[in-house]
Amino acid sequence: MRIPFVKMHGLGNDFIVLDARDGTLPALEATTVRALADRHQGIGCDQLIVLEPDKSATCRMRIYNQDGGEVEACGNAARAVGLLLGEPARIATAGGLIETRPDTAGIAVDMGEPRFEWDAIPLAYAMDTLTMPLGWEELEQPSAVNVGNPHIIFFVEDNDVVRLDQLGPLIEHDELFPERINVNVASVEDRATIRLRVWERGAGLTRACGTGACATAVTAMRRNLVDREVTVHLPGGPLTIAWGEDNRITMTGPATESFRGSFDWDDFA
Structure with missing residues (x-):
């Protein structure tokens, strides 16, 4: 099964983005994340980003670090996804709902409210x-x-x-x-x-x-x-x-699409 991907980065913090909004992506294991993130034998990235459908938002963004662990938020990835979507968007994350919009300086992201407790x-x-x-x-x-x-x-x-x-x-x-x-x-x-x-x-x-x-x-x-x-x-x-x-915190900065490609899922499962 070949899976399309988009390689992106925000100021050098780089991502593999998988669009699973149609629900066709197989279940993702930590071993697959680590294999894809490997810069010598995989595609290479700091984080793997998976876009999923969400009833209350434009999409849901799931974020996996190089070690395979899932985390709640990533500001650079939010700008990358905002660029990929190409229009103002509401993005659900494990850390809360964020909003992105195109800006003259790149992508502006409403990161929500900080917590100090x-x-x-x-x-x-x-x-x-x-x-x-x-x-x-x-x-x-x-x-x-x-x-x-x-x-x-x-x-x-x-x-x-x-x-x-x-x-x-x-x-x-x-x-x-x-x-x-x-x-x-x-x-x-x-x-x-x-x-x-x-x-x-x-x-x-x-x-x-x-x-x-x-x-x-x-x-x-x-x-x-x-x-x-x-x-x-x-x-x-x-x-x-x-x-x-x-x-509320607003972060503004660039995001870049590097290239697109596809890979065989079984090679990294």
Whole structure:
């Protein structure tokens, strides 16, 4: 059985998109996700995206990381799917309903409202999530927020020197985070500019993370480090993040279709 796919990326965070809105895709196992995501023997991607029918939305977006685990949200994938749909859309995710629309700067995504309660992150026990009394080596006093998926954010003078490849997995798998966590290390340049690197749970270091940009921007705004609209510079490029008076986050940035193809399902099952 040959399955068509679209290869896309948002600022270098790349995806295999499978359109299963007609219900013809076989049941997806973690082993198949890992095989397709393999950059040497598969198609290669950071995340596998599956579009399914949904009665209350344009479609449902399911998101699988390289390790085969399913996650709740992905901002870059939302922009990619928004580009693929080509018109304003409502997209159901495990992290909630989001809306996308074409914009002069690419695709704008209404990412919904952030959650700051400790049990919404979730954490293993109660604590203040704005300034957490915790540290992992040089990374100290982080904040936590859920923007459809869980994030921890550290503000440092120079995020380029942080050994995120070593500290990222240590923090991701800490017992404090029962569903693991995405790790963000940010440097505030001025009231309108943030530099960000992200260790993404289940995927590792990534060139861009849309939900990480949203989580970091909102946290910087809560700490009064930046204004209510900022540019977040990731290794793959910039995203514009605005947090409105209605408490909703809007992320705007590019998405790109790389190529289309097909594969034999049995080769990866």
